[in-house]
Amino acid sequence: MxxxxxxxxxxxxxxxxxxxxxxxxxxxxxxxxxxxxxxxxxxxxxxxxxxxxxxxxxxxxxxxxxxxxxxxxxxxxxxxxxxxxxxxxxxxxxxxxxxxxxxxxxxxxxxxxxxxxxxxxxxxxxxxxxxxxxxxxxxxxxxxxxxxxxxxxxxxNQEVEVPFKKPKLATSAELEPMYRLLKETLEAIDYVPHDNVTLWMTTIRRFLSRLELTSQEVRIIQGFCRNLLWHLREKDKKTS
Structure with a gap:
């Protein structure tokens, strides 16, 4: 407790x-x-x-x-x-x-x-x-x-026996920047519906929360998003 x-x-x-x-x-x-x-x-x-x-x-x-x-x-x-x-x-x-x-x-x-x-x-x-x-x-x-x-x-009142310790999860301070970057990435590929962005992102957050992300995994997702955004911007430069 x-x-x-x-x-x-x-x-x-x-x-x-x-x-x-x-x-x-x-x-x-x-x-x-x-x-x-x-x-x-x-x-x-x-x-x-x-x-x-x-x-x-x-x-x-x-x-x-x-x-x-x-x-x-x-x-x-x-x-x-x-x-x-x-x-x-x-x-x-x-x-x-x-x-x-x-x-x-x-x-x-x-x-x-x-x-x-x-x-x-x-x-x-x-x-x-x-x-x-x-x-x-x-x-x-x-x-x-x-x-x-x-x-x-x-x-x-829970009398549970913990067979092993779960890994330490990422903090909210680490998660919030990741979610903002993820939202930016999803918007960049036009994957977020415009009528209710908050509800859509809440669904995404709950899905990822079930994965119980660690700090390292948060950094991997952020790295993927940054890399994808960079490639999208480079593609836009070549086509413009």
Missing amino acids: ENIAVVLVETLYPENIGSAARACANFGVKDLIVVKPKSLDREKMQAMATKSGLPVLENIKIFENLEEALAPFNYVVGTTARLGRQRKVFETIREAAPDLVTLSQNNKIAILFGNERWGLTNEDLYHCHRVVTIPTTEAASLNVAQAVVIILYELF
């Missing part, structure tokens, strides 16, 4: 940040990150964190940009209650937990939670390697702090 971090995106109520800190402490998670919070009222956060969550709250990290917040992480998991076509959710947290625990042996994992009104946006999910959901009845509505408790509980 020490390699897992909880990331709260645009949280509206400081009480939920405090409750999330308490949940982190209960399950051995030390890192709590908030991105563009609406309020950081310390008194309200501390009241909900209680004594056990105060150490987590004291070490909270605050960012204004999600990409910057995720830069050090090797794997990013989004959470959502909405299961529409663009969400691309194929598994529950219980189904994903064994693999995530195995990955956490040698990789830093960020678990993203959206705000209390609309959750994570499609733009937020764009940064995720995979997205999980918590099964509930149709009329249910989980508070974000409740969602943090359930997700961490499922991870904490």
Whole structure:
């Protein structure tokens, strides 16, 4: 659990940040990150964190940009209650937990939670390697702090034997330039549909995320893209 971090995106109520800190402490998670919070009222956060969550709250990290917040992480998991076509959710947290625990042996994992009104946006999910959901009845509505408790509980409860360590994956800071270069390359060969670029690139990102790319593999993809772009530009020069 020490390699897992909880990331709260645009949280509206400081009480939920405090409750999330308490949940982190209960399950051995030390890192709590908030991105563009609406309020950081310390008194309200501390009241909900209680004594056990105060150490987590004291070490909270605050960012204004999600990409910057995720830069050090090797794997990013989004959470959502909405299961529409663009969400691309194929598994529950219980189904994903064994693999995530195995990955956490040698990789830093960020678990993203959206705000209390609309959750994570499609733009937020764009940064995720995979997205999980918590099964509930149709009329249910989980508070974000409740969602943090359930997700961490499922991870904490995994008693898996790891036969070997998985290789250390590329960080988000390494992946994002690769995805930008890949997008540029796909646009250069007119392979990206113009009506919904974000949805198309999200599909590409999820596909590549399943490959669990290492730093070396990211450099190979970047090298391929740069070489292809160079040849395309040289071809354009000769024909012009």
